[in-house]
Amino acid sequence: MHFSKALRNLSNAANANKPIIRKGVHPKFAHLAENAKTIKRLRTEDFTIDCTRYQKTLDQNSELKERVSDVFKRIGLVVLDNTGTRDPKLLKAPFKHILKSRANYEGGSNYRRPIGVEDVYDTGVTNEQTIHYHHEMGYSNRPPLSICFMCLQLTPGVDGFTYFCDNTAFTRDIEASDIGQKLIHKGTVIIRRWADEKYVKKHGVTNYLTTWQLSFMTDDPKVAEERAREQSQQDIEWCEETGTLSGRVYPDIYEYCPHSDRNLFWFSMADHAIWFDTHPQVNTTPDNERPHILKFGDGSDLSNEEVSQILDISANQGFKHSWKPGQSVLSCNYRFMHGRPGMSLNPGEVRQLGVVLGERFERVGPVPGKYF
Numbered sequence: 001m002h003f004s005k006a007l008r009n010l011s012n013a014a015n016a017n018k019p020i021i022r023k024g025v026h027p028k029f030a031h032l033a034e035n036a037k038t039i040k041r042l043r044t045e046d047f048t049i050d051c052t053r054y055q056k057t058l059d060q061n062s063e064l065k066e067r068v069s070d071v072f073k074r075i076g077l078v079v080l081d082n083t084g085t086r087d088p089k090l091l092k093a094p095f096k097h098i099l100k101s102r103a104n105y106e107g108g109s110n111y112r113r114p115i116g117v118e119d120v121y122d123t124g125v126t127n128e129q130t131i132h133y134h135h136e137m138g139y140s141n142r143p144p145l146s147i148c149f150m151c152l153q154l155t156p157g158v159d160g161f162t163y164f165c166d167n168t169a170f171t172r173d174i175e176a177s178d179i180g181q182k183l184i185h186k187g188t189v190i191i192r193r194w195a196d197e198k199y200v201k202k203h204g205v206t207n208y209l210t211t212w213q214l215s216f217m218t219d220d221p222k223v224a225e226e227r228a229r230e231q232s233q234q235d236i237e238w239c240e241e242t243g244t245l246s247g248r249v250y251p252d253i254y255e256y257c258p259h260s261d262r263n264l265f266w267f268s269m270a271d272h273a274i275w276f277d278t279h280p281q282v283n284t285t286p287d288n289e290r291p292h293i294l295k296f297g298d299g300s301d302l303s304n305e306e307v308s309q310i311l312d313i314s315a316n317q318g319f320k321h322s323w324k325p326g327q328s329v330l331s332c333n334y335r336f337m338h339g340r341p342g343m344s345l346n347p348g349e350v351r352q353l354g355v356v357l358g359e360r361f362e363r364v365g366p367v368p369g370k371y372f
């Protein structure tokens with residue numbers, strides 16, 4: 001479909017204001033979290049460090065630094081508990097040697113707002129949205145190696161949570177499934193679209209994810225295109241009528257993980273149109289007209305049943321982390337995916353997470369002989 005037509009349709013559909021229901025697909029997060037299999041592989045105490053005795057030296061304690069390194073190396077997920085602070089600088093300090101060089105937001109996805117402290121951003125999403133399990137910036141050819149989340153504010157009594165999915169276990173489970181074999185065999189293509197700010201303002205379009213100006217942080221189409229290509233976008237097109245930018249990525253379904261010396265799945269439903277099912281305005285539009293869509297590499301669609309199977313497999317290896325203010329978590333972007341179901345807060349209730357993206361790496365895809 002021509003993009004101008006798609007945008008017109010988006011606008012019309014938004015006016016209809018009826019979210020499209022995806023039959024037979026229900027977002028699930030860790031519905032087997034109490035399952036012994038999950039608990040056995042990853043026990044909370046194995047990746048949680050009680051920081052009570054490090055509270056006064058969070059930013060310089062060598063023992064804490066070593067413990068963080070050890071847990072990160074073995075498991076890939078580190079929770080710092082009882083830090084005694086909500087200062088973002090101190091909460092990220094024990095992870096600095098793993099996060100390494102600052103990885104500023106470079107564009108291509110939802111814009112993240114800096115929260116006023118160097119390197120720390122907001123999550124870029126609203127509470128109401130369901131965020132399916134994903135690798136951070138999984139669509140990019142230069143994603144971060146690790147990501148740090150910190151709980152800066154949480155109203156007492158509010159269950160503010162983030163879910164983590166064990167990607168090593170997910171890889172083994174999905175490889176053993178029919179849908180996994182189909183994904184491996186056919187590969188995937190991700191089609192992304194970015195609206196034009198001027199067109200959006202002039203025509204009052206509301207059901208779009210983001211504009212290329214905001215996403216790529218420029219008003220210059222050439223610079224935006226260049227930045228899109230740097231992120232492996234192919235088949236780049238501009239719609240003359242609407243100014244919409246679009247591109248396609250054909251990602252490797254696997255990525256070699258140096259920590260475990262294995263090829264792990266690098267695939268999530270975050271690139272699928274399902275991402276927008278709880279997104280105001282955009283959830284009124286058909287899949288093929290959403291800001292990004294994921295198909296099999298041959299251009300065929302994933303069925304609702306296949307989408308549901310993938311969500312089930314990741315949910316089986318997911319678990320819930322309920323936040324306490326002042327907790328800080330470091331997650332390996334290879335070995336864990338993160339996400340959460342949508343949540344609603346009552347008036348006056350607050351949940352604020354800060355995010356720090358670690359050093360970037362160049363994707364290499366799978367390495368021969370390193371499969372399970």
Ligand SMILES: [Fe+2]
Pocket residue numbers: 134135136137338
């Ligand atoms: Fe994320």
